Amino acid sequence: MVERVSVTQKEVSLSDDEFIVSKTDLKGKLTYINRTFMRISGFPEAELLGFPHNVIRHPDMPRGVFKLMWDTLRDGNEFFGYVKNRCKDGGHYWVFANITIDYGLDNKPLGYYSVRRKPTPRALDHIIPIYREMLAIEAGSSGKNAVEASLQFFRDELARNDTDYLDMMMKIENGELG
Structure with a gap:
């Protein structure tokens, strides 16, 4: 079993030419990880394969983002999004x-x-405040209402920018939204 450690402010970055690749089964348990995944996360293969992908979930990630991800995938669509993951040593x-x-x-x-x-730095400058607000909304609500309220805030943000989710992610990544 993977031991949970306290999060730290230590940040690890991918280089511009690196990719993390993984596969999971339908329940989200990891069935394949590449070496970059292991190196960046600090987890050895034995502590990842067979475990749920959320073993690397960072507490700074709003649950509403994951609900949106699962809803998107269940609808048969691909998902694009910014995710802050936890390293084995507590970094991210x-x-x-x-x-x-x-x-x-x-x-x-x-x-x-x-x-x-x-991700591009400008993309994180845009998405981090949205995620912070979503986390605050989730902290101020309870149960499923917390996730729904957080997700509604995100939907309102989409409407404010006159865009849909996928378009917003692409605009953020390409520096077209600001």
């Missing part, structure tokens, strides 16, 4: 994630495939 790293459904030859879902890369 940010990624711009693309998650898709992994289909078998029979066209039935087998699990999920994710490729993550280094």
Whole structure:
């Protein structure tokens, strides 16, 4: 079992040409990880494979973002988003994630495939305040209401920018929203 440690302010960064790759089964348990994933997170393969992907979840990530991710994937769409993950030593790293459904030859879902890369600094400047507000909303509410209230704030942010989720993520990453 993976031991939880206190989070620190230590940040680890991917280089511009690195990608973190992983696969999970339909329940989110890791079935494949690349060496970059292990190096950046600090976890050895034995502490990741077979465990839920959320073993690296950082407490600074709003639950509403993960609900949006799962809803998007359940609708059969790919997900793009910014995620702050926890390292084994309590540090963290940010990624711009693309998650898709992994289909078998029979066209039935087998699990999920994710490729993550280094986000641009300007993208984080834009997304971090949104995530902080979502976390504050979640802290001020309880149960499912917390996640729904957080997600509603995010939807309102989309409407304020006259965009949808995917378009907003692409505009943030490309520096077109600010």
